Amino acid sequence: MPATKKVHVTTTINGEEIDFLCEPRHSLLEVLRDNLGLTGSKEGCNNGNCGACTVLLNGRPVDSCLVLGVEVEGAEIETVEGIACSSSLHPVQECFLEGAALQCGICTPGFLVAAKALLDKDPHASEETIRFNLAGNLCRCTGYDKIVRAVQAAGQRMSADA
């Protein structure tokens, strides 16, 4: 896409109202990482096949590399940086750490965002449900075993805390 004039966008990211200017061709992922310094969302493929850039857009998980920055006017966005509540980690983060569900950590932010979205909807998600819903997130280090277990453990912790 050719460069054109920058567009002013107002949006809410992790509960905070944010303004930014971006070119129409810039993806939300580029805006988050380059304009806003939110580098927790990672670029693994830039075409929606790996899930490392997963963020929540109006509550739904999306690949932020396949969203244009200009599309999020008025939207609510949640990124990995917004998962922890002030000083304490979210159960899904705790369970990833306790369960050794990450190795290199590059896919972890995407998994955490998608897993949290799933558990918010269904804290008792079965192994099959977890595997189906998180199949859009690739991990090359762990073989997924410990990720599935960590998501299950986090679901239990969330329902116990609730």
Added chain:
Amino acid sequence: MTTTQYRVIGSRPVRHDGADKVTGKAIYTADMKLPGMLSGFVLRSPHAHAKILSIDTSEAEAMPGVHAVVTGADFPNVEDKIADLGEGSVNLAYLSTNCMAQKKVLYRGHAVAAVAATDVHIAEEAAAKIKVEYEVLDSVTWVLDAMQDDAPLLHENLLTDSLGKKAETPSNIPVHMHFEKGDVAAGFAEADVIIEREFKTATVHQGYIEPHAVVADYNEDGRLRIWTATQGSFTCRQQTAEVLQIPLGNVLVTPCEIGGGFGGKITVYLEPTAALLSKKSGRPVRITMTRADVFEASGPTPGSYMRIKLGAKNDGTIVAGEAWLAYDAGAYPGGMIGPGCMCVFSCYDIEHAVVDGYDVCLNKPKTSAYRAPGATQVAFAVEQLVDELAEKLDMCALEIREKNAVKEGARRVDGPVYPPIGLEQCLDALKQSEHWNTPLEGPHRGRGIAAGFWFGCGLKSSAACTVNSDGTINLLEGSTDIGGSRTSIAMQLAEVLGLEAEDINPQVGDTDTAGYTDVTGGSRVTFATGMAAYEAGRDLQQQMKTLAAELWDCSAEEITVNEDGSFSGNGNQLGFKELASQLFAAGEHLVGRATVSPECPTNGFGAHIADVEVDPETGKVTILRYTTIQDAGKAIHPSYVEGQLQGGTVQGIGWALNEEYFFNDDDTMANADFLDYRVPTMLDVPMIETIIVETGNPDHPYGVRGVGETPIVPPPAALANAIYNATNTRMTELPMSPPKLWKAMQSDPSAD
């Protein structure tokens, strides 16, 4: 078997870098931002093989926002010099022209020019304006074709080397290897059953989720600073300095957090280019590869052709083996044929064996290591032949392996004799496992087993630990941490000092601050850098003994370091922290340090069990259950050992079932994305059960063996054996993807 009780080793603390990695704070290379930083974009060859007739960069250079353009002409001329990279060596002329093509492009994706601009989109647009005139040449991507006399030659002056003897006419075969043990003809004459088969495996990629990335800042004073995703900062420094022909000391490499490597992030691809763009523009430059670049222009691991023959006596003894192996080197010499040859018969004690191996150049990206490089291909072949022998001899697949498994004293085909090793113990654990003892029932289902081996190397590592005034420790080491190694190293230091893992604050240093440390690869980090941390702890204890002697008014010899890390002498006893605090208060501050270079392979053996169900109508394989058994020597952090076993296994499963480089008719890659290069998703695999065998390695203070690589070796073979048991169809080609398995089932009259 180690029986020592440890406090920290064997426990499962939360990793030290964990919080950063679950909150998005951890800084990977692509997250780096320096003031004034430009973005780079690399223009790559659209052809698999072509002469570069001319490059015109003028239009790109004139574009607003463009600050620098480089081509091969900007790279210094490096001779055919061999640089030793610690693990393996490299010809600098090849390394340099792989970073940036000079006269020819040898594969689609080969870099031909690069642009630095204020924005990556501008850099990309500018790159599109660079005019490169090519003369397209015939190309070749299948290893046997590339070996033909009339094959298109990649390197005009390449002469086959047969251990120091050069061939007279050029070819695409840089190396021929040959190993021989016993008398193979006599061995086969002795055999009652002989099986010979051909096997093929496709080119596969490590598939790390983080694309290669680098930030380079070439200062006006000639000092080059690099932040990068590398498995070895010192190796990266050396390669970069050599390619650019500048002194090592002028280069500082800071390893950022790294998003996977598996052997693919040892060779430099972008660093010299980014450095030259930075030098030309006077600004820091960041380059990240696209996913397509990663597939097309980094280093996948070899595809192969193998012809292997095994002979056994009626009692099941395998008496003779013969292997003829040809592995892709990719565009430049130096593939994985050496370890392929050395691993082909590594699990079995075969009296008479011969191996011939060929490294073969062809128009694919230069291959590089991938987890146990070269071993998975041969295991796919040999482990199936062992099953076939068992079937012919009416033996169980486990029984024939138990009978022939290598043990201490067995001689490898390349000569050396094994020290104490753990294959028998792994097979025993397999035999005792719940999985093996649970019958598999149902139609179209089958179970397969396979063994695997990887050497595991030692190499050089350094560690330094600074004691804080409260007795906690800052540990500085040089192993880039890809999978939690900071913690497994820190745990070994904590163990020796009588501290908790949390008392150690481990940090991966850069090349200016850390002592020389070889790559994070070869299954060596927990073993060798862990050993360095252990020795640094011992060094600290020695210093503390000397100082405590003054404090306690006795001689250092009178002071004992107890098993819990406390010090006692002359009626005094203090824990490590207490003594350290007192010493600090007394004006002493302590730094323990150690460098080690263990030279013994750690010999990692494993055995896997796979249960599959095959859809007879489509050839699709579903893995019902999978167990990975491996000798870890001693598991420092069991969760991360399990993680290595599970991760390696799933990569092996991907290699087995779906992963392959698919080439168009013009020899360009047709599937350079994660959509059609099919790594396993979460939905494609079951839980991976693990059994950690701990035989103890006499060459390590805690008995550690390297574990990272072996788990990728058995899966293709275990799955092939399982598929055979489910369908009666022998799969001799990887991947065993649905179209291939379906076709094989059609053409195999004995199939169900």
Added chain:
Amino acid sequence: MAPESVSEVVSVLGEHGDRAKLLAGATDLLVQLREGLREADVVVDIKKIDEVTSYKYCEEDGLSLGAAVTCCEVYEHPLLSRLYGALADSTQIIGGWQIQSRASVGGNLCNASPAADAVPSLIALNATAVIAGPNGEHTLAVQDFCTGPGKNALESGELLVSIQVPAQCDNCGSAYERFIPRNEMDIAVVGVGSWVKLAEDGTIADARIALGAVAATPLFAEEASASLIGKQPSEELFAAAGELAKQIATPLSDKRGTKEFRTHLVGVLVKRTLTVAVERAQNK
């Protein structure tokens, strides 16, 4: 730009012609723009237009599905997924969850990939495309909408507004299945959508079978569909329909499968989808 009415879009399209591309979920378009497969000067976000982003269902007219309604919205809707089983099957497997949050059924259709997962289902369900353009609105059967790989019947200045899917009676059932090498995140090697309507005696009163990824466009398998009418459902009957369907398949060999394998899969999937469609019709 993000216009707020269909007529506004039509005028933008009139102004920029082929250099304007419409964006709904962006999951195909952005990839194609990046890879240089499509080019655009203007990208028009149509998600601010009510007509395009909403859907309604009534028992008489069936489903009117705005072109930008996402996959998630379809399969998460209990009534829609019960009534339009094939469409629910399709929308649940287009990409992963992240893609389904954005990708729309209309986008899947307009992208006109021969392997599009939603299109065989729409053809099987006998859906119609509602198209707006400079000369007003008109309709076109979905089976005639795709004209070649990446090409559709939209004329310059036209856009797809919605898709009309006929009402489903209690004795109707439909299913979509594709074959892929993995279990998710793949493009169909072959995809088949089947729809059946059962008579009171359990015989098949009407049927529609559609095939994906075996020709330049998704295909309606007319002869195979007709062969089922008036017959009692059985494995043999379905297998025979599969054989007929194979006759119209003209697949290519590529990275996703060979011609031979794809042709074979048509038979397998016709049989499997008919089995599920009939089960669904029986159990409604």
Added chain:
Amino acid sequence: MATVFIPSQLRELSDGIPSVEIDAKNVREIVNQLDEMFPGFKERICLDGDIAPSLQVSIDNIMTSRGMIAKVQPHSEVHFIPAIGGG
């Protein structure tokens, strides 16, 4: 005496002999003696006066990177094998 195995590709120099006993305290002495016994041996395995980087010396389970200066014990077993790394 150390037992030194002749790589199979160099047995053309040793008349097929697979191994020899050599009295030596390091690899340099072994290589020099082998070169005397089998002229041309050194040229085949050395580069710029040291063991070629594509090779390493295995001495009793040690794969040494010390090349010519690596120590050899009286009953050591010595092999010249390809250098390997890992992933």
